[in-house]
């Protein structure tokens with residue numbers, strides 16, 4: 001097992017059914033044989049945050065856009081304090097499925113909440129911790145819907161939102177890919193093995209540059 005000199009935070013982001021969770025898992029299977037690696041997700045990866053996740057994704061839970069925003073940020077604050085920060089301090093490789101770019105895309109672009117408000121809340125919740133690389137997986141909405149229909153589970157509260165909402169989320173992710181220097185846009189409408197190879201290659205290159 002190789003020892004990292006610092007913690008490394010790799011983020012997997014994108015709209016519904018973009019394949020990020022599968023890619024994150026495959027990266028975990030590979031990198032955990034080489035480095036001390038942990039897999040995390042938002043909302044989640046801490047007891048309180050997993051509890052909040054259930055509320056947020058339950059289709060029966062009606063809530064205002066601001067309540068939704070605050071719940072995502074609360075889940076994040078606990079996740080950062082309890083899970084992310086200690087893992088990075090212990091020089092682990094953290095592979096995380098979603099974090100604060102989801103709030104920019106979903107609550108900012110999707111719900112229309114002011115981006116400055118979201119940025120300040122994100123900064124409080126993350127204590128200023130930033131990802132080393134953020135992969136933004138992009139698929140057209142029609143493809144996401146096709147994949148969603150083939151999925152075994154019934155859609156959650158956010159997946160149920162319509163085309164207009166999800167198109168705005170996609171627009172948000174394209175904005176993020178353009179405006180944040182560590183963000184890398186990945187065309188996720190391709191053969192999954194090709195995407196995995198590309199993501200693993202870029203991650204490995206980054207890790208070696210830090211060793």
Ligand code: TMP
Nearest residue numbers: 042043072098099102103106107158159
């Ligand atoms: P997922 O982990 O299965 O992708 O589900 C999480 C859902 O929550 C997904 O629809 C995106 C949404 N989400 C937000 O709207 N804002 C956020 O800040 C985060 C982390 C997720």
